[in-house]
Amino acid sequence: MDTNIKQRVQDSFACQPVLATIGATLTRVRSGEVTIELPIRSDLTQQHGFVHAGIVTLVADTACGYAALTLMPPLAAVLSVEFKVNFLSPATGEKLIARGWVIKPGKTIMVCQGEIHARNGGEDKLVAIILATMITREDVGLVG
Amino acid sequence: MDTNIKQRVQDSFACQPVLATIGATLTRVRSGEVTIELPIRSDLTQQHGFVHAGIVTLVADTACGYAALTLMPPLAAVLSVEFKVNFLSPATGEKLIARGWVIKPGKTIMVCQGEIHARNGGEDKLVAIILATMITREDVGLVG
Amino acid sequence: MDTNIKQRVQDSFACQPVLATIGATLTRVRSGEVTIELPIRSDLTQQHGFVHAGIVTLVADTACGYAALTLMPPLAAVLSVEFKVNFLSPATGEKLIARGWVIKPGKTIMVCQGEIHARNGGEDKLVAIILATMITREDVGLVG
Amino acid sequence: MDTNIKQRVQDSFACQPVLATIGATLTRVRSGEVTIELPIRSDLTQQHGFVHAGIVTLVADTACGYAALTLMPPLAAVLSVEFKVNFLSPATGEKLIARGWVIKPGKTIMVCQGEIHARNGGEDKLVAIILATMITREDVGLVG
Numbered sequence: 001m002d003t004n005i006k007q008r009v010q011d012s013f014a015c016q017p018v019l020a021t022i023g024a025t026l027t028r029v030r031s032g033e034v035t036i037e038l039p040i041r042s043d044l045t046q047q048h049g050f051v052h053a054g055i056v057t058l059v060a061d062t063a064c065g066y067a068a069l070t071l072m073p074p075l076a077a078v079l080s081v082e083f084k085v086n087f088l089s090p091a092t093g094e095k096l097i098a099r100g101w102v103i104k105p106g107k108t109i110m111v112c113q114g115e116i117h118a119r120n121g122g123e124d125k126l127v128a129i130i131l132a133t134m135i136t137r138e139d140v141g142l143v144g
Numbered sequence: 145m146d147t148n149i150k151q152r153v154q155d156s157f158a159c160q161p162v163l164a165t166i167g168a169t170l171t172r173v174r175s176g177e178v179t180i181e182l183p184i185r186s187d188l189t190q191q192h193g194f195v196h197a198g199i200v201t202l203v204a205d206t207a208c209g210y211a212a213l214t215l216m217p218p219l220a221a222v223l224s225v226e227f228k229v230n231f232l233s234p235a236t237g238e239k240l241i242a243r244g245w246v247i248k249p250g251k252t253i254m255v256c257q258g259e260i261h262a263r264n265g266g267e268d269k270l271v272a273i274i275l276a277t278m279i280t281r282e283d284v285g286l287v288g
Numbered sequence: 289m290d291t292n293i294k295q296r297v298q299d300s301f302a303c304q305p306v307l308a309t310i311g312a313t314l315t316r317v318r319s320g321e322v323t324i325e326l327p328i329r330s331d332l333t334q335q336h337g338f339v340h341a342g343i344v345t346l347v348a349d350t351a352c353g354y355a356a357l358t359l360m361p362p363l364a365a366v367l368s369v370e371f372k373v374n375f376l377s378p379a380t381g382e383k384l385i386a387r388g389w390v391i392k393p394g395k396t397i398m399v400c401q402g403e404i405h406a407r408n409g410g411e412d413k414l415v416a417i418i419l420a421t422m423i424t425r426e427d428v429g430l431v432g
Numbered sequence: 433m434d435t436n437i438k439q440r441v442q443d444s445f446a447c448q449p450v451l452a453t454i455g456a457t458l459t460r461v462r463s464g465e466v467t468i469e470l471p472i473r474s475d476l477t478q479q480h481g482f483v484h485a486g487i488v489t490l491v492a493d494t495a496c497g498y499a500a501l502t503l504m505p506p507l508a509a510v511l512s513v514e515f516k517v518n519f520l521s522p523a524t525g526e527k528l529i530a531r532g533w534v535i536k537p538g539k540t541i542m543v544c545q546g547e548i549h550a551r552n553g554g555e556d557k558l559v560a561i562i563l564a565t566m567i568t569r570e571d572v573g574l575v576g
Binding site for chain 1: 187192
Binding site for chain 3: 444447448449450452453474475476477478479480483484485486487489490491492493494509511512513514515516517518519
């Protein structure tokens, strides 16, 4: 992966207002794999004090989408066609760590998987797993 | 559905900090069906100016979860086991309207479906569809 | 829908050996919607005497795929990108009736939904629901 | 894992008529992980000569279900609540090898993942990936 791709992911990440709203940060970009972290804040929780499933999904989907983007041509953009998420443990602790990677790269479709862990006192617990289908949109890239 | 159930959904909704954070409101509660609305704000968007798939999912999942709750016993709580969401059109316009309903009620498992429309100039467009599996946790209700 | 499309679905259906193996029949083809029936046989069941989830899925996926095909150009073919199926009741009785329809047609991607009912003594019970993503492959059509 | 569990999986496998119908065999049983093989036959294929997505799903679901069963108490039975499958490559070659494993064991719910490879001339290619939710039914076990 050339450094341009890393820069491209960072630039795109910075252009997503919702990621600033929830306080997500991009912590690693490799070819076909991206990690995002989210410090857990009480304003992101549901009624039992856990991070809401939708917020867990947001960071998981974003990690998968950028993992796909690292394998795409320069002017392409990525859109989520669909995803499925299974929730395994309550999302609680200090921060969420969402890692997404490409299982199957394709010219049009990229299938990605991701795991979201919650870090609590130095220990990581698997919170959710995502299986996502991404689509390349080169034309979107031209205007995005 | 008795009025207690409607009240129970409203009370639970008010206890979810993330719903206030994104500005979601509960607009309808019926037996087995709940509607939530989300005024579209720029701080909830991704890089193309559309509401992020994770936020669309958040309101969809919440509508499904509360639809399930309307069919549960008084002290029960509902958790998302998993869901799948397909994204059909960009989430753009004035507000999102997420309607969730129970397809198959069960003692332990409730299967729900939901549709999320974007309203733009008086016209509604289908943005996403969700198929979700919810689980009843009566013990959670005792402490939640 | 012109009659050519109906003929095209019938021809393709007849070219799938597995559909003859399990005894599935094509019972209705409309624009964007297809129905398939499967007489329940004991050699298609699992250990509790119900039709196996994989066989239920097979007819559901096939109904969705052909629903998508009805909206595609003449030489196109359809492939399943992915699907999710929820199982709601045991698949038991005289026959399964799988109806698939297109929720969102697209040039490349078609999102479909389907319901599978089991008919038992004149009564239909919802057995499963499918949400599927199909992709158009015009080039496959040229050789298919 | 005690040998009783292996025996229990073998006995249950032998009681599923559909597995004999398609010619699937149980090739490995470990604690939380099961492998099933399916020699590819032309009567299991769709119109392009590949094994039908429904048959791929059948073996994938079965591998996941038995993986869950290995972690359950003696008289329990397992049912598929739902699954999602992504199809990555055509299922063609000599045989399919479906491996399922438990990601998250639970008292009621078990979340499983699986990979299905196609072996062709000594080479294995990833054909599909499954993410499944299984439920324990102890009462079913008493009569199953």
